[in-house]
Amino acid sequence: MPLRAKILIAVLSLLVAPALLAAQDKPLASTPPMGWNSWNKFGCNVSEDLVRQMADAMVKSGMKDAGYQYIVIDDCWQVDRDPSGNIVPDPKSFPSGIKALADYVHSRGLKFGIYSDAGSMTCAKRPGSLGHEYQDALKYAAWDVDYLKYDWCNTSTQDAQAAYALIRNALNATGRPIVLSICEWGTAKPWLWGKTVGGNLWRTTGDIRDQWESKDKHHLGMLDILDLQDGIESYAGPGHWNDPDMLEVGNGGMTTEEYRAHFSLWSILAAPLIAGNDLRDMKPEIHDILTNKEVIAVNQDPLGSEGRRVLKDGDLEVWVKQMQDGSRAVVLLNRAVTEKEMGFSWETLGYPSHVTASVRDLWRSRDLGQFKQKFSATVSPHSAVMLKVAP
Numbered sequence: 001m002p003l004r005a006k007i008l009i010a011v012l013s014l015l016v017a018p019a020l021l022a023a024q025d026k027p028l029a030s031t032p033p034m035g036w037n038s039w040n041k042f043g044c045n046v047s048e049d050l051v052r053q054m055a056d057a058m059v060k061s062g063m064k065d066a067g068y069q070y071i072v073i074d075d076c077w078q079v080d081r082d083p084s085g086n087i088v089p090d091p092k093s094f095p096s097g098i099k100a101l102a103d104y105v106h107s108r109g110l111k112f113g114i115y116s117d118a119g120s121m122t123c124a125k126r127p128g129s130l131g132h133e134y135q136d137a138l139k140y141a142a143w144d145v146d147y148l149k150y151d152w153c154n155t156s157t158q159d160a161q162a163a164y165a166l167i168r169n170a171l172n173a174t175g176r177p178i179v180l181s182i183c184e185w186g187t188a189k190p191w192l193w194g195k196t197v198g199g200n201l202w203r204t205t206g207d208i209r210d211q212w213e214s215k216d217k218h219h220l221g222m223l224d225i226l227d228l229q230d231g232i233e234s235y236a237g238p239g240h241w242n243d244p245d246m247l248e249v250g251n252g253g254m255t256t257e258e259y260r261a262h263f264s265l266w267s268i269l270a271a272p273l274i275a276g277n278d279l280r281d282m283k284p285e286i287h288d289i290l291t292n293k294e295v296i297a298v299n300q301d302p303l304g305s306e307g308r309r310v311l312k313d314g315d316l317e318v319w320v321k322q323m324q325d326g327s328r329a330v331v332l333l334n335r336a337v338t339e340k341e342m343g344f345s346w347e348t349l350g351y352p353s354h355v356t357a358s359v360r361d362l363w364r365s366r367d368l369g370q371f372k373q374k375f376s377a378t379v380s381p382h383s384a385v386m387l388k389v390a391p
């Protein structure tokens, strides 16, 4: 090779190597993961056609541009193990195989996620990963999987912390960066150990139901889940998030105002934003909720601070999230069935009261002006107002 070519290659590799390293070094889930998961809307009715269509819809609808990245197949893609113990995808619903599907999702500029379970069987009684952790992890890596949701059904006397550490070690051993979504429903308080075992997000509760608030104590509506987040905020941060379960926005069980409140609250909680609706067929108002850039920017703020409830007065609540630029995101939540006037002081936000701050309404994309000491707004029934307060 001529000397000049050698020099050129040397210079190029000096330029490219740091960029490659930086890309590899970027920590997984440095902001809350955003994506779509099949479970809330489709349950066990999953297929490669559905997943491809959802990847297409994520791009076409503008959700990808809004920041959604992962397309995750939940339970029921798997049917069996072959004589060597390899996991076998359902040949009827996934005839082209999982690798081809992952390739398709990647070709749309998205990332691909899959689901398994730490026990002998998944919650829908498909084969679990117990005893096959390294074998399954290798398979996922060979399929170019980017995200694993790992459930907790049929785990008998297994220890949660050990089981999640085992699958994380197995994933790491493949050399492929794979987000680990711990789905243990909060039973063994995963916020206390999820980060230590290398989990990137952990469910804090049982499954969400597509309703504002549950009428019976055995099920969790959106607000029941919200209440269970109170007090665990400080366990979340870049790379490791509390997960109050996937979004129900657009699935039909709540009003548009209620869905807007749901999305506001999940955003201020720095929760993973995993859409659970049919992206092929979204009403404009649902699309506008899921893709609101200013609200998503609150969720994706690089500081990674989880919002917390700073005020509760019966049905009225104020939630606040500290932003990297020193401003605060605020949600005024009215859980009542009547319209309410709601206010908060600068002190509740951690600001001295003499400070002048601008207030912006994020859903209306409107600057409301400069205020001192406090701010108040009228909040519709079962609804939320979302603000940014910047001194």
Ligand code: GLA
Pocket: 039, 074, 075, 122, 123, 124, 151, 183, 206, 207
């Ligand atoms: C559990 C999980 C859900 C879903 C189902 C699948 O209930 O919590 O999110 O993954 O299993 O069977």
